[in-house]
Amino acid sequence: MDDILLKALKEGRGIYVVSGKDLLRFHTQVMLDAKNIDRMLNANEAAKLLATTPRTLQRWDNEGYLKSIRIGGVNKWRYRDIMRLINGKDECSNT
Incomplete structure (x- = not known):
């Protein structure tokens, strides 16, 4: 095992x-x-999660940047869409 490690280190x-x-x-x-x-x-x-305000979320929804889904008269956002934004993806789909 030591030989394998030493060889790997020597090869960079x-x-x-x-x-x-x-x-x-x-x-x-x-x-x-x-x-x-x-x-x-x-x-x-x-x-x-996004370090912003609910009002900004509503604006983003209206602009199509981060779409919400209306459930029982309340807007909801997908966790995966928020993670996409946090991880550097631009826009999130509504599908």
């Missing part, structure tokens, strides 16, 4: 050390994201 290959704690944290985050992907957020929840 990147070696990453990952602890069990790191793997557990990664797993936990992936599972949370999987559960939340279809979650619908109200204006206050969505605004908090």
